Amino acid sequence: MIRARGLTRRFTVKRTPVEAVRGLDLDIEPGQLVALLGPNGAGKSTSLRMLTTLLPPTSGTATVAGHDIRTDPAAVRARIGYVGQKNSAGENYRARDELITQGRSYGLSGCDARRRAEEVLDLLDLTALADRKPGTLSGGQRRRLDIAMGLVNEPELLFLDEPSTGLDPHSRANIWEHVLRLRAEHRATLLFTTHYLDEADNMAERVVVVDHGRVIADGTPGGLKADLAGDRIIITVAQPDVAAAAGIAERMADADAVRVEDRTIQVRVPRAEAALPEYLRALEDTGIKAVAAETARPTLDDVFLALTGRSLRESET
Numbered sequence: 001m002i003r004a005r006g007l008t009r010r011f012t013v014k015r016t017p018v019e020a021v022r023g024l025d026l027d028i029e030p031g032q033l034v035a036l037l038g039p040n041g042a043g044k045s046t047s048l049r050m051l052t053t054l055l056p057p058t059s060g061t062a063t064v065a066g067h068d069i070r071t072d073p074a075a076v077r078a079r080i081g082y083v084g085q086k087n088s089a090g091e092n093y094r095a096r097d098e099l100i101t102q103g104r105s106y107g108l109s110g111c112d113a114r115r116r117a118e119e120v121l122d123l124l125d126l127t128a129l130a131d132r133k134p135g136t137l138s139g140g141q142r143r144r145l146d147i148a149m150g151l152v153n154e155p156e157l158l159f160l161d162e163p164s165t166g167l168d169p170h171s172r173a174n175i176w177e178h179v180l181r182l183r184a185e186h187r188a189t190l191l192f193t194t195h196y197l198d199e200a201d202n203m204a205e206r207v208v209v210v211d212h213g214r215v216i217a218d219g220t221p222g223g224l225k226a227d228l229a230g231d232r233i234i235i236t237v238a239q240p241d242v243a244a245a246a247g248i249a250e251r252m253a254d255a256d257a258v259r260v261e262d263r264t265i266q267v268r269v270p271r272a273e274a275a276l277p278e279y280l281r282a283l284e285d286t287g288i289k290a291v292a293a294e295t296a297r298p299t300l301d302d303v304f305l306a307l308t309g310r311s312l313r314e315s316e317t
């Protein structure tokens, strides 16, 4: 559904070149739900804007929904939907009319555009709000209208640029409920950008991690966490035992990234369930008693940290 090779985009800001996207290679199969995850300025929106033909690449090639973005942008646009970061509906007309106008712009007859508007209103649970002007809708309702606008042409592939940014948790969950239903019922392929770690983790089947315009990891959330981050075990001991307990952690097979903070020792291991009893036994053998012991599963932030040495949260400045 998407095949990009070496997609690159450079901007010049005050005579200084900015490498927004540096050689993006990406293959996405039909039906996949893929997240582009990365900090602000990583190049996510620029990648999406190139793939949706809104921005020409500086170099590189891509076919999207079977058509070349450079030589056949109209055919690409006819087959995709794009929900940008900004609201796509205007302020002056009722939601239903915005959707009808959108349908007409895709070449639908008046009758077909009205029928399609009712379908997408229903799909996004907006029928009761169809006579309201977009400016009077709540943030979550407005975002649903943006998605409805992106669906008018029945796209095979939907691009969503930060679909839930700025929404409260309830509205975020509601947006995702709709997106997932859309996917289940219409088998659409979905590529979305986010800097919410939990969103990429919980919603996407595949996460493409980008940083400074490059893909730095690509896999299932579980696979990335297992391969790049691993579990952690966290042990608290009495103050005089800290150095000895940290030393034992350092010598454990398959363990690494030992961190000591106050009386707590954290260590990264492949499988915490197996490593924790082993560590506790090794401590007991030297007469050290753990005051507290817990295990922690990795997050995608641990993946980002392992890859870049930075936390994705800290990168959000």
Ligand SMILES: Nc1ncnc2c1ncn2[C@@H]1O[C@H](COP(=O)(O)OP(=O)(O)OP(=O)(O)O)[C@@H](O)[C@H]1O
Binding pocket: 011, 012, 013, 018, 019, 020, 021, 038, 039, 040, 041, 042, 043, 044, 045, 046, 047, 195
């Ligand atoms: N039109 C433009 N002119 C100049 N520089 C740009 C332009 N668009 C993007 N950039 C720069 O390109 C880089 C990538 O920006 P982009 O918006 O793609 O990142 P992003 O990962 O989508 O970030 P965010 O999460 O904040 O939306 C940034 O350094 C940005 O300032």
